[in-house]
Amino acid sequence: MTSPLLSAIQFNEQGLVPAIAQDADSHQVLMMAWMNRDAVVATLQEQRAVYFSRSRGQLWRKGESSGNVQELVDIRLDCDGDTLLLVVRQLGGIACHTGRAHCFYRALRNNEWYDAEPVIKDPDSLYGSSQKSE
Amino acid sequence: MTSPLLSAIQFNEQGLVPAIAQDADSHQVLMMAWMNRDAVVATLQEQRAVYFSRSRGQLWRKGESSGNVQELVDIRLDCDGDTLLLVVRQLGGIACHTGRAHCFYRALRNNEWYDAEPVIKDPDSLYGSSQKSE
Numbered sequence: 001m002t003s004p005l006l007s008a009i010q011f012n013e014q015g016l017v018p019a020i021a022q023d024a025d026s027h028q029v030l031m032m033a034w035m036n037r038d039a040v041v042a043t044l045q046e047q048r049a050v051y052f053s054r055s056r057g058q059l060w061r062k063g064e065s066s067g068n069v070q071e072l073v074d075i076r077l078d079c080d081g082d083t084l085l086l087v088v089r090q091l092g093g094i095a096c097h098t099g100r101a102h103c104f105y106r107a108l109r110n111n112e113w114y115d116a117e118p119v120i121k122d123p124d125s126l127y128g129s130s131q132k133s134e
Numbered sequence: 135m136t137s138p139l140l141s142a143i144q145f146n147e148q149g150l151v152p153a154i155a156q157d158a159d160s161h162q163v164l165m166m167a168w169m170n171r172d173a174v175v176a177t178l179q180e181q182r183a184v185y186f187s188r189s190r191g192q193l194w195r196k197g198e199s200s201g202n203v204q205e206l207v208d209i210r211l212d213c214d215g216d217t218l219l220l221v222v223r224q225l226g227g228i229a230c231h232t233g234r235a236h237c238f239y240r241a242l243r244n245n246e247w248y249d250a251e252p253v254i255k256d257p258d259s260l261y262g263s264s265q266k267s268e
Contacts (some may be wrong), residue, residue, distance in 0.1 A: 020154055020163060027161035029154060032217040042253050044242075076238035077247055079230050083166040085238040096213050104210035104219040110180075112141050113211055 005044075006037055010082040018085040021049055021095065023102075024073040030095035031103040033060075035084065047072045049086055066126040068092040099123045138221065139178075144216040145244055154219040155183055157219055157236075158207040165237040167194075168220065178194045181206045197212035200260040202226040
């Protein structure tokens with residue numbers, strides 16, 4: 001893949017750029033994860049979200065074990081070139097490894113975080129083995 | 135401000151956490167910036183988005199020079215505790231220092247980024263002096 005596209009992206013000192021995933025239909029912000037150059041290239045080639053797992057040190061094809069793939073609808077780069085926004089179609093309706101629709105389920109009440117979103121599916125049933133997303 | 139709230143947040147090695155701002159009405163993802171502990175505390179106390187400007191090395195009260203304040207409607211923490219989502223009311227309808235409604239205005243066409251969103255207000259008229267946001 002050629003580089004005007006990639007060279008506009010400001011990867012940080014670890015070679016990563018944050019990528020926000022937003023649901024194309026509900027407009028819910030689903031999650032934030034990281035991409036390296038290979039992840040950006042794979043995302044565009046495969047038209048699905050491919051992140052870089054910092055804990056596993058490798059590409060992470062979102063949904064590869066759970067089936068909850070994020071199909072790419074649109075991709076945007078911000079003014080500074082240092083953040084990507086992915087508009088996606090979330091297969092299965094579950095983006096979070098906890099079995100919730102999205103990862104931002106903790107809200108504030110009386111200065112404490114509480115779980116504001118239901119678990120749709122038991123995470124143990126999402127992942128065949130002990131393999132989990134980042 | 136006490137700490138169960140803050141200690142649940144995983145600040146990175148620079149003491150920062152990414153914060154995504156989403157418009158409460160349009161649901162548009164407006165921008166992504168960074169917060170340190172003081173920025174989180176100030177955001178909650180003042181009920182408006184206060185980021186940490188990495189370029190200026192200080193708190194950055196969004197809208198302090200442009201007037202385009204982000205009033206806090208809701209704040210969420212993700213499953214890993216390492217990203218915040220701010221749901222905000224964007225005063226003035228402009229989040230980006232380029233004078234656009236939001237920062238993610240570059241879209242892909244034929245493998246090149248192009249500006250997909252109009253400039254609503256000349257950035258020179260947004261900022262009195264040469265002062266700009268990060």
